[in-house]
Amino acid sequence: MGIRTGEQYIEALKARKPEVWLNGRLVENVFDEPYFKQPILEIAKLFDLQHDPAYQDDLTHICEETGERVANSFLFPRSYEDIMKRSKAFEVVARQTYGLMGRTPDFLNSVVTSLAQNSWFLKKYNEDWAKNIENYYRHLRDNDLFLTHAIVNPQNDRSKNSHQQSDTFTHLGVVEERKDGIVVRGAKMLATLAAITDEVIIYSFPGFAPGDERYALAFALPIDTKGLKIICREPAQDGTRSTFDHPLASRYEEMDALLIFEDVFVPWDKVFLYNNVEAANLLYPMTGIAEQPAHQSGVRGYIKLAFAVEVACKVADSIGVDQYLNVSRDLGELVQSVEVIRALLRTAEREYTITEHGEARLNPDTLETIRGMMPEMYPRAIEVLQTIGAGGLLMMPTEADFLNEELRPSIDRHYGGREGVDAELRIKIFKLAWDLCGEAFGMRALQYERYYTGDPIRKRSIFYNKFKKNHSFDLVESILSKEDKGVKETVK
Numbered sequence: 001m002g003i004r005t006g007e008q009y010i011e012a013l014k015a016r017k018p019e020v021w022l023n024g025r026l027v028e029n030v031f032d033e034p035y036f037k038q039p040i041l042e043i044a045k046l047f048d049l050q051h052d053p054a055y056q057d058d059l060t061h062i063c064e065e066t067g068e069r070v071a072n073s074f075l076f077p078r079s080y081e082d083i084m085k086r087s088k089a090f091e092v093v094a095r096q097t098y099g100l101m102g103r104t105p106d107f108l109n110s111v112v113t114s115l116a117q118n119s120w121f122l123k124k125y126n127e128d129w130a131k132n133i134e135n136y137y138r139h140l141r142d143n144d145l146f147l148t149h150a151i152v153n154p155q156n157d158r159s160k161n162s163h164q165q166s167d168t169f170t171h172l173g174v175v176e177e178r179k180d181g182i183v184v185r186g187a188k189m190l191a192t193l194a195a196i197t198d199e200v201i202i203y204s205f206p207g208f209a210p211g212d213e214r215y216a217l218a219f220a221l222p223i224d225t226k227g228l229k230i231i232c233r234e235p236a237q238d239g240t241r242s243t244f245d246h247p248l249a250s251r252y253e254e255m256d257a258l259l260i261f262e263d264v265f266v267p268w269d270k271v272f273l274y275n276n277v278e279a280a281n282l283l284y285p286m287t288g289i290a291e292q293p294a295h296q297s298g299v300r301g302y303i304k305l306a307f308a309v310e311v312a313c314k315v316a317d318s319i320g321v322d323q324y325l326n327v328s329r330d331l332g333e334l335v336q337s338v339e340v341i342r343a344l345l346r347t348a349e350r351e352y353t354i355t356e357h358g359e360a361r362l363n364p365d366t367l368e369t370i371r372g373m374m375p376e377m378y379p380r381a382i383e384v385l386q387t388i389g390a391g392g393l394l395m396m397p398t399e400a401d402f403l404n405e406e407l408r409p410s411i412d413r414h415y416g417g418r419e420g421v422d423a424e425l426r427i428k429i430f431k432l433a434w435d436l437c438g439e440a441f442g443m444r445a446l447q448y449e450r451y452y453t454g455d456p457i458r459k460r461s462i463f464y465n466k467f468k469k470n471h472s473f474d475l476v477e478s479i480l481s482k483e484d485k486g487v488k489e490t491v492k
């Protein structure tokens with residue numbers, strides 16, 4: 001089939017009946033649920049974009065294997081040209097949602113693509129696992145499916161491993177092995193957009209210890225598989241908030257969820273890893289599932305940061321405060337942070353290497369530096385936005401106030417900004433800013449930048465330890481190895 005349209009994505013959603021829990025009730029029909037309606041339409045637009053002549057070549061290519069048009073996020077990167085094709089596609093998608101939707105389909109397409117491209121690693125342990133991931137990649141690519149994923153155990157007792165928790169199945173593990181597959185029980189988090197996806201893939205960060213075998217797992221299933229419970233977090237919008245009042249929350253809410261597997265059957269052909277602590281611990285370092293998706297995340301994060309910085313600049317300009325040194329200094333800092341991320345991205349792409357298996361990988365240190373810097377740069381942009389907008393962020397009238405004829409003259413008179421910025425424009429700019437820096441939507445977007453791919457504190461520490469292992473510190477070695485001379489000799 002190849003690339004789907006938005007309508008095909010929606011038709012598939014309508015045909016499915018996942019067990020989605022929202023605000024204490026079972027969702028009857030995901031598509032008709034007001035909370036999900038707009039986010040579904042935003043994802044549908046991304047599928048439609050693949051058919052738009054203005055974007056098609058940036059987003060898709062003809063698959064060598066099938067002759068059909070498929071998304072560029074499924075392209076096996078083998079050269080700099082492939083890397084840049086993927087980069088362009090990531091950027092086109094990110095720009096559509098201003099980087100605010102992190103788990104657009106291209107993210108998990110990249111994960112599965114990197115697993116399939118590196119199936120040699122799984123083959124070392126089990127030929128079937130390798131065959132299964134290759135087939136799953138084709139299934140995903142050729143049907144243009146939309147995936148969610150859950151790779152983290154729920155926060156029960158973090159000081160203990162999965163097999164040491166007081167309840168054996170607090171964390172997701174295998175409860176029964178059958179001839180035709182496995183039965184899994186337990187929970188996994190934090191599946192963003194789960195309710196409106198086609199399928200779910202489960203795998204894990206490293207950290208397994210002997211005894212954790214039943215939890216060392218990777219598999220995929222349709223999202224409406226029997227026994228899979230999806231419990232959504234409290235929503236940041238209810239589908240009735242207007243785009244005037246909440247231009248971002250009303251459109252780009254990415255609902256997150258806890259997944260609970262209540263004795264769910266997984267057929268063997270959908271199992272990619274099982275019962276092997278060593279393989280589970282090496283999955284990340286060996287298969288590129290850190291780097292390929294980090295490319296998508298880096299591009300998306302760059303667009304999101306650039307967007308937040310533009311909003312801060314607009315807020316400052318609209319009320320004429322960017323003439324003050326303190327404000328323009330802060331804005332200069334934010335613009336420079338965008339430049340730093342852009343430069344890092346271009347460097348990571350340019351300094352690619354080809355692995356012995358023919359995969360073109362971006363410079364991992366530079367990519368990881370983006371990952372390390374964003375949890376500081378993005379919150380800083382939000383802090384500056386809060387500081388510059390100050391009290392005005394909380395003072396904006398609602399759309400209903402704005403449309404009230406009796407109130408309108410007062411609004412037009414008192415809500416305008418500097419000369420040339422009328423009340424409507426200023427209210428719109430400030431509402432945009434508040435969605436980003438004050439509303440639950442914006443706070444989730446900030447938390448996303450900190451945690452979307454693991455704990456930034458431990459990630460930095462791991463980065464340093466790797467750096468220390470691989471780096472010779474030769475500048476210091478050089479000065480230390482110079483022969484010391486006595487004072488008299490040095491003066492001569």
Ligand SMILES: Cc1cc2nc3c(=O)[nH]c(=O)nc-3n(C[C@H](O)[C@H](O)[C@H](O)COP(=O)(O)OP(=O)(O)OC[C@H]3O[C@@H](n4cnc5c(N)ncnc54)[C@H](O)[C@@H]3O)c2cc1C
Binds near residue numbers: 149
């Ligand atoms: C908005 C959002 C969307 C997300 N979307 C997804 C998604 O789609 N799919 C998905 O799988 N995941 C998703 N995640 C989850 C993300 O992967 C995790 O939040 C992240 O890995 C951090 O894990 P945690 O939240 O369990 O924090 P924890 O690991 O529990 O950490 C909590 C705190 O304890 C400290 N800590 C915990 N353990 C240790 C330790 N061993 N050593 C030192 N310090 C420790 C940490 O530094 C941190 O301060 C999302 C997260 C967010 C916030």
